[in-house]
Structures are given as C-alpha cells and as structure tokens.
Amino acid sequence: MQSPLLSKLIRLFGALTLASVYSAQAAAEKPNFVFIIADDMSYETLGAAGMLDIDTPHLDSMVEAGTSFTHAYNMGAWGGAVCAASRTMLNNGRFLWQAQESTKPAIENKQMWGQRMQQAGYQTYFAGKWHVPHATPVSLFNVTKNIRQGMPKQTPAGYNRPKSPEDYAEGWKPWETKYGGFWEGGKHWSEVLADDSSEFLTTAAKEDKPFFMYLAFNAPHDPRQAPKEYIDRYPLDRIKLPKNVLGQYPYADKICGLTLRDEKLMPYPRTEYAIKVHRQEYFALITHMDDQIGRILEAVKSSGKADNTYIVFTADHGLAVGHHGLSGKQNMYDHSVRVPFLVVGPGVKAGAQIDTPIYLQDVTATSIDLAGAPDESIDFKSLMPLLRGETTQHYDSIYGAYMNRQRMITKGDWKLISYPTAGVERLFNLKKDPNEMDDLAQNPEYASKLEEMRTALTTLSTELNDPLTQESSPKRVKKRKK
Known part of the structure; x- marks a missing residue:
C-alpha cells in the first residue's frame, strides 16, 4: 500500500509530465517569425510595385506569395537619425513621443x-x-551575432559628389573596398547578415521551441556600396529622374538644414548627373540586398518549417534621393515616410494587396498577437484583422513628425504638411497628385479642406502627446515661395 506522501508525489509527477507535454504541444503550434528590415528603403523601390525600373526578384516573390501593404508609414523622429526613432518604436511598441522616453523602463519591465x-x-x-x-x-535576445550599432562609416570622399563625370572618375566609387563602410571587415555587411541568418535558421530548425528572428540590414543606407557588377546593371541611361525633381527644395534650410548630413551627400544645386549616380548606387545596393534576402528565404525553406513561419519584410523609413530636391529621409513626403511592407505566412492570402494605411511598427503588435501574448501596453495595432479580411479599418489618420520643424497628417486622399518654424503649410490631394507637386494650401477653393486638415492634425497631435503645440492659422502662414 502506497503512503499518502508517495501517492502525492506520483500525482504531482504525473501532473508535471502532462503539463510539459501540453507545453511542448503549445510551443509546436505557435508560428515562427522571420522579421527582415532594411534601412532607408522607400516604398517605390520594389520591382513588383511597377514604379521604378529596379530588380528585386526575391522581394517580388514575397509579393506573389503573400500580402503587400501599400501604405505603410513611419511616424517620424525626434532627431536627424530617423532610424533610431523608428527602431525604438519598433522595439518598445510605443508611439513616437512615448517611445523617446520609454526604452529604459521597457527593458526593466521586460517589455x-x-x-x-x-x-x-x-x-x-x-x-x-x-x-x-x-x-x-545582447541582453534582449537569446542569440546575437555581428551587431552593427549604427550606419557603416562614411568618409569625407563620400560627400558632395559627384560634381561631374570627371569628378566621379577620380573620386569615391562604391565597389572600392579601401573606403571601408560596408566593406569593413573584408566582406560586404549584407552578405554577412545573410550568412548569419542562414546559420540561425539551421540551428533553429533543430530546436523544439518556436523561433523569432530579427534580421536587420544596413542597406541601402549610405555609403551606398555594392560590388561593381551590381552598379553595372544600372547604366545611367537606365535611370530616370523623379518627376518631382528640383535643384533645391525651397524650405530645406528651415525644415532640416542644408548642412544636415544626409543632404550633404549630393552637391547643391542638385544636377541630373548627380541624382542619377546616387540613384544608380541606391538601386544597385537594393538589388544586392535582394539577392541576400533570396538566400534567407531559401534557408527558411530548407529549415523544413516554412509552412508554419511568418516572414515580414519592411524598412525603417524611406529616402528621397533626388525627389523634391532632397537627399535624405528628414521630410514628410511619401518617398521618405512610406516603406515596403510584405507578409508571407500561414493563412496569408497570396498575391493580395491591402491599401489601408498602417504604421510599419504594427508588426510588433502582430507578432505578439500571433504568439498568443497580446499586451495592452503596446500602442501599435495587430494587422491580423486586416490580413484575415475581418475589417478594412485600422487608423483614422496617419501622423508624422520631425523634431519641432515638421508635422504631417494623412487622412483619406489628403495630406497636410506643416512647417511650424517656417510658418508654411502644404496641402496635397494624394489621389490626384501622388508625386506631391501641386500644393493647394494657398488655393482659396480648398480653404475649407485646409481648415479641416488643420483641425484633424491638432486633434491627433494632442492625442499623441506631441510636445509641439500646433497653432497654425491663416495669419501665421507665410506666402509660399515660388
């Protein structure tokens, strides 16, 4: 006859064993996640988008295999390094102005x-x-490798170039390893990331636990360096100038500064030659990155776990590279605030497109939702209701900010950009004017729409605890420069 203590131990052991079985089953049912993020990649730079003559066959395969969000936005930044704000929001799950203050508390609270x-x-x-x-x-993930804290090192030779074909012939070239940058360490950083990703996936395939991978390219951020064969794929006669090209943006000195690092990459005034060279290098680095993404996608397939794996690709913000006479991302135009956003995975409709506006950081809430651990402390929203076709509604409007110098609201077909320190407003109908060239702010026919958008921006700014009080009024707005 068993003693009461022995019976209790047997029951306890049985319960623990059963609990571990259920736990293993639950883990097996959870989907895996592969999150891939680029740096400085505009929404227009996907070949499948049909906007530019650019080669991205592997990302195009994701478009075919999954769902594309065509209007994914970054909310903005509190400083010139827009990626720092974007990635802070991504990792702590808070909206812009809360994210700026919440990284340390989030770490302490394991959030x-x-x-x-x-x-x-x-x-x-x-x-x-x-x-x-x-x-x-290192303290936030189980396994890390080849952490890059910031951008590849730029050199003085990489700025204010090229002034002419002769200047280009004698100056900085993207394939020359002597300039370091992406070549520092002896192997291109995009290739290193693909190596690390494949290694991770080989290991993860043997694990009982579901896996979450955060794979972050530095490309196509400057210095935009790629092997010469990728540059050669884009002869300058293949590169078309943006429709909204300008020699210099009329408010550049007020909204970001002519001496801002990103804006110093190209000479002033912007010339057709310089813009084409920079876009050549931009496209080449994207295509080179796309080939590395192809290696990652193949590694997912080889892991044997592709059927239970969600793959998300996006970027932390876009880039101008000649649009509106701008070079960088420190502006509120779509080329800089909108990014690609692709989802492939179980139950995700193939070849589908969702035009509902989202924030790229919604991926954080989405992954946590699918992991079975939703958290109300996350400001961003899960995309699953959109992906499942349960709704077409998400955010009423999209907010954008850059320091105290720029504010933006996109609502329906309309966008209002406000430059508080310059006393300027710009109003665009995005449906009729996707290149944002026809500013309607001074057109009396749109006075009521302008006021409506001002009110909406003020309301949204208040909701988001924007430190800058919006006080735009017709009396405060200067006449637009020609």
Missing part, C-alpha cells in the same frame, strides 16, 4: 520586443543593424 517573444516561449535571434538608444540586443 522590449525580444523580451516579450521570449516570455511567449520563443527562441530569439538578432543580427545586423540595431540603433536603439540605451539598449543592447
């Missing part, structure tokens, strides 16, 4: 993205560009 996924039972991996102030991925 950073990698920590949340670990708590949900995931084996977590990180490699590539980080750039989140006051945080290090």
